[in-house]
Amino acid sequence: MNRGIVGLMVAATLGCGETATEPVLLADGFLAFVSRRDGNDEIYVMGRDGGVGNVTRHPDEDRAPVWSPDGRRIAFTRGVAGERDVLVVRPDGSELLNVSPHGADDFDPSWSPDGRRLAFVSDRDGDQELYRYDIATGELTNVTNDPAPDFDPAWSPDGTHIAFTSGRGLRAAIYVLDLARGTTTRLTQALPADQTAPTWSPDGRFVAYESNADGASDVIIAPVAGGDPSNVSAHPAHDVAASWSPDGSRLAFLSNRDGNWEVYSAAPDGSALFNVTQLSSTESRPMWSPGGSEIAYETRRAGNWDVWVSSTDGQVSFPLTTHIGNDGSPAWRPCL
Numbered sequence: 082m083n084r085g086i087v088g089l090m091v092a093a094t095l096g097c098g099e100t101a102t103e104p105v106l107l108a109d110g111f112l113a114f115v116s117r118r119d120g121n122d123e124i125y126v127m128g129r130d131g132g133v134g135n136v137t138r139h140p141d142e143d144r145a146p147v148w149s150p151d152g153r154r155i156a157f158t159r160g161v162a163g164e165r166d167v168l169v170v171r172p173d174g175s176e177l178l179n180v181s182p183h184g185a186d187d188f189d190p191s192w193s194p195d196g197r198r199l200a201f202v203s204d205r206d207g208d209q210e211l212y213r214y215d216i217a218t219g220e221l222t223n224v225t226n227d228p229a230p231d232f233d234p235a236w237s238p239d240g241t242h243i244a245f246t247s248g249r250g251l252r253a254a255i256y257v258l259d260l261a262r263g264t265t266t267r268l269t270q271a272l273p274a275d276q277t278a279p280t281w282s283p284d285g286r287f288v289a290y291e292s293n294a295d296g297a298s299d300v301i302i303a304p305v306a307g308g309d310p311s312n313v314s315a316h317p318a319h320d321v322a323a324s325w326s327p328d329g330s331r332l333a334f335l336s337n338r339d340g341n342w343e344v345y346s347a348a349p350d351g352s353a354l355f356n357v358t359q360l361s362s363t364e365s366r367p368m369w370s371p372g373g374s375e376i377a378y379e380t381r382r383a384g385n386w387d388v389w390v391s392s393t394d395g396q397v398s399f400p401l402t403t404h405i406g407n408d409g410s411p412a413w414r415p416c417l
Contacts, residue, residue, distance in 0.1 A: 111414040113146040118406030156190035200234040244279035377411035
C-alpha cells in the first residue's frame with residue numbers, strides 16, 4: 082500500500098467526531114466498494130489499516146453497496162439491469178440473504194434508519210414500484226401503486242416517510258410517501274423539467290434533488306414543510322449527485338463547469354462554493370464520510386476507475402485503491 086496512505090491511517094480506536102493531530106484519511110470507519118479486479122463486479126470492504134476484503138464471490142455482477150445503519154450488514158444488487166435481485170450480507174461474507182427472489186428486476190436498496198427494513202424498486206407488477214422488506218419477518222409490502230414508474234427511494238431520517246422519483250406527471254418529479262397514512266404528496270413544483278434523485282438533509286427538513294429546469298442539471302433543495310426551493314449549484318454546466326455533510330451545513334456534488342467532472346461543495350444556499358478535487362481527470366459518485374472530515378469518490382486520474390478520498394478542504398488527497406481493475410461505488414460504514 083502507498084506509504085502516504087498508511088501514514089495517514091489511524092487506529093481503529095479513533096471514532097467519528099474525534100480529532101487527530103494531523104490530516105487523517107479513513108478516520109470515520111470502513112468503506113465498501115465495488116471492484117472488477119477478479120473479472121466481474123464484486124463487493125469489497127476496506128479497513129482503517131488499508132486492508133481489503135472480498136465480501137462477495139459470485140459469477141453475476143454485484144453492485145451498489147449500501148451499509149445498514151448499524152454497520153453490520155451490506156445491501157447490494159446482483160445481476161444486470163432487467164434481472165437484478167436485492168441481497169443482504171455481513172461484511173465478512175456470511176449470512177447472505179436474497180430479499181427479492183423473484184424473476185423481476187429488483188434494485189436500488191435503501192435502509193430504514195432503524196435498520197429493520199429495506200425499500201427497493203421492483204417491476205414485478207409490470208411497472209416500477211416501491212416495495213418494503215422487513216428483515217426480521219421477511220414480510221414484503223408494495224408501498225406505491227401507480228401505473229407510472231416509481232424509483233429512487235430515500236428514507237427520511239426519522240423513518241416515517243420515503244421520498245422518491247415518479248413519472249406520474251408528464252415529467253419526473255419528487256414525491257413523499259407518508260408510511261403511516263399511506264398517502265403520497267408531490268414535493269417539487271410542476272415544471273417542464275425532470276426532477277430526480279432525492280436525498281434528505283440530516284435533520285429531515287429538506288430534500289435535495291437534481292433538476293434540469295434550466296436546461297442543465299442543477300442541485301436543488303426543497304423544504305419538506307413547504308416553501309420555495311433553492312438552487313444550490315446555479316450554473317449553466319451540469320451539477321449532479323448531491324451528498325449531504327453529516328451536520329447538514331454543506332452538500333458535495335459533481336460538476337462539469339470546468340470542462341471535466343469534479344467534486345465541489347457548497348452551503349445549502351449556494352454560498353461558499355468550493356472545488357474539492359481541482360484536477361483535470363474525471364471524478365464521480367462523491368460520498369461524504371459519516372464523521373464529516375472526508376469525501377470519497379471515484380476517479381479516472383490513473384486511467385482506470387479507482388476510489389480516492391480527499392479532506393473536505395481539498396488539501397489532502399490519496400488513492401484508496403490502486404488496482405488495474407476498475408474500483409468504484411464507495412460507501413462509508415456508519416459510525417458505530
